[in-house]
Amino acid sequence: MFAVFSIGSLFAVSAQLQLRILMMALLAFLLIEPRTLSSASYILILALTTGAAFAPRYFSSRLLRAPRWALHILGVLTAACISAMLITNSVIATVAALLSGFYIGAALSRKLAMADARLLAWGDDGLVGVTRDLLLGRITSGMLHDLAQPLNVISMANGNLGYIAEHLPIDEDTRRQLVDRTDRIAEHTQTAAAILSVFRWFGCDGSDQxxxxxxxxxxxxxxxxxxxxxxxxxxxxxxxxxxxxxxxxxxxxxxxxxxxxxxxxxxxxxxxxxxxxxxxxxxxxxxxxxxxxxxxxxxxxxxxxxxxxxxxxxxxxxxxxxxxxxxxxxxxxxxxxxxxxxxxxxxxxxxx
CATH class of the missing domain: 3.30.565.10 (Histidine kinase-like ATPase, C-terminal domain)
Known part of the structure; x- marks a missing residue:
């Protein structure tokens, strides 16, 4: 049981090199001591090690996506299988106990790894970069509100400037240049406002529409x-x-x-x-x-x-x-x- 718990743990953390080394060691011992062929436990441990050593990474993620209550039930069944294995020496109970023990070892190791904050330390900056990103996300909403106010002022001032440009006593060429500039300011202001709206509702079940x-x-x-x-x-x-x-x-x-x-x-x-x-x-x-x-x-x-x-x-x-x-x-x-x-x-x- 300790062996299958360990193999499951290595499978959960994708330690395929260690699993392949263990597989080679088990095969070598099988050649040295052929009598182990008669041990169902040994053959099953070797099969689990081989499968875990060559299973793709995404298979581990999908296999170990069990809810917490399922692990509790599986723990009770594992204890029952171990008891039956010790009392009756049944091959079926042995196989069931080892398979469930492998899964429990893998699932617990994965949950512990996910709870470890070091898992979030991706990139070169480690936890410093992660902490910065998390805090930046929390202060962004207030920053977006502060950015919206200057945009409103710019938009209103630009509208007044366009109105003045249309009524100034100036030649048509100069008027056209002023109108073109106010139109460009209005276009870029609307683009900035649209970007602010995207980030305002980012990841939320809401929208302006x-x-x-x-x-x-x-x-x-x-x-x-x-x-x-x-x-x-x-x-x-x-x-x-x-x-x-x-x-x-x-x-x-x-x-x-x-x-x-x-x-x-x-x-x-x-x-x-x-x-x-x-x-x-x-x-x-x-x-x-x-x-x-x-x-x-x-x-x-x-x-x-x-x-x-x-x-x-x-x-x-x-x-x-x-x-x-x-x-x-x-x-x-x-x-x-x-x-x-x-x-x-x-x-x-x-x-x-």
Missing amino acids: PADLTVRSALERATTATRSNVRHHDVAVELHGNGLDYLLPSRHGCLELIAVAALLCAFASFTAPDGTRRRGRVLLHATQTPAHITISVHCVDMEGAAVSGRSMDYATTWLIEQVAQEADGDFQSISRRNQPERFVIRLGRDDI
């Missing part, structure tokens, strides 16, 4: 929020599918958060390790199922070929998975080569 809270609007707001990212240049974002016009009032903010994380990672796929950028497209395809709204994210170049890239970091993946679970859905990061599909977002429908 609540009736338009659809899948399309969430994806468009996510695209607008990430447009200033340097990796967005030369990458077009296209929306497709019959689920774009589905109303999503209570899960609009969740979809926007998940889409922003997926887009940022997708944009990074078009940047080579040497810093050179390639042109391409990120396709967001939204479809409806009887119970869910599904959005698949594809990365392709200008010719339509798949663009591969690095997977999303584990910390962000876990956070986004929790947001998706709160919305009765799930989030999957796909790292298969030569496949354009990179992410799958699934949210529960509001109308069922």
